[in-house]
Amino acid sequence: MSAGGFSAAAPEMALATLCVPFDTSVLRLPASGRAWFLRARADVRLRELAQPGWLCGQSFLPFADELARCGLRVGEPAGGETFPLVLLLPPRQRDEARALFARALDRLAPGGTLVASMAKAEGAKSGEADLARLAGTVGSLSKHHCRVFWTTPEPDAIDRALQDEWRALDAPRETADGWWSRPGLFAWDRVDRASALLAAHFPADLGGRVADLGAGYGYLATQLIARCPGIAALDLYEAEARALEPARRNVANALHAAGRDLPVDVHWHDVTRGLPQRYDAIVSNPPFHLGRADLPELGRAFITSAADALAASGRLLIVANRHLPYEALLAARFADVRQLAMQDGFKVIEARSPRA
Template structure:
């Protein structure tokens, strides 16, 4: 479903409240999604940035010039589609100022639950003059990039976080401030001394793969699959020195929609059940279906899930055997064999 805020982002141009980028002027679009139409006269020279693989692929199918991480500088306009992560939105503003020219227009849009009003007021409190309007159940606001951005960048930037004294994460990643309780519960039941090929589906910033490598340092291979490019990059940093260059690999991958080309003896996962802003329990079921296809005969899947999520019937349908091996007040650990 298209978020209303992406339409709101372009509305100030559509009603001529803002002058659109002209020929020769360049636009950076942070957090880009589909669902917008360029207003008349808007120069289509847009570089879109979207680290989430499903949204990245949707932009590619539309023909948008999209990349997974920010690149380039001296942009004339920067568009920011806000997320629900305050720190990520603040860092978007810092990126926007660093990548744009003095005097560039920086335009943001987000719904109330994205913190659009509070972020605008925070900028105002830091001496930034903004203008705003509401449309499509969201708010757009904009300001002119100052000549000197050093103090404002320092005030706005949200630093990386170090979790458990070893994992470096950043705002916007899943469970960036602490280890997810479900993943920590699952880590207790990972095998010790395992030596075959393993995949970590939805690996995030690498906690479960690290836990497996600590318990099974002689494993043949661990492949991490993650849809968020930034989280996968963090996992690559976090796992440096845990495995070897030859037995840890990283795949930016949409497990709900893209085929996995390799096959494994064991797949571990804490499957998501949200995609973007929407709750989608079927996403975890899609992960299970992909895992069933990617396992070798006799291979095992071990996963953790909220106790209320209905995965047992699907496991019984796709696997020869399946069972619950542990549960606590919030989570259950399920195991299945092909």
């Protein structure tokens, strides 16, 4: 945690392994100096390898900001732009990874090479098999408990029907319970139990301008709309850009179901950097991990940002795993803190009247 916000360590071993084919001259960087790096992460090795013509794609705002602070260009390719080299750090979630393989091939120039790296414990074997199924012959190397694999596909070797199918896996979809979501988001195909517990304890008199921090696909926001008629305006803050469209759809459905015309804004925003305006109430199921690493300081950063943004009589409602040590910070930042529920390993806490 720093004044500038929160960032987690990059996946150093996967990045180091991604560099191995270039370090050993198995592969060569393109003479044009152009590449697109999907799900890029800032790292010493990336800064050593990257050239001015590289473009980094990253949908998680803290990581995107970190790349920009390192002097790397961040964004999406223009129009039909293609690259002689496309790099990828696939996620563990298989549908999301398959969609990324399809997108990567969309932007690969004829004769270009796609290179991906994954930890073996995160599904590297499956990722390599999927790329081979999609693009044909794949080369690979293992190091640092990771696997790097690549292809320079012939155009007629790519299974275009499968590519279309996999590309569509990233589109927002309705889950079995009727929520708009997409693979790879937190609890993407279900209602998270902790969030459901928090929503069950929303007080009916919650009103004024309200914010949902770390909104995900918008479940808590929909419950605020359904349960709290006194809300005058609602802001959703979410750092993962892929969650924004599902959140907008779910909120629109909730407004329609409730017959309400409520100002609602969905923001791509890093909550740990503070909030841009004041609120009468804030709700949150704050994240406490990135990947598999527990990072309770991330949840504490959400609490700090909430306390700083609440009006003098404002209140914060959060849910957390019962073991997370938030009480001391809450007591330091709020005049009145009480536990509303303890159930199934989760606790719901209400904090009122923030201290300066």
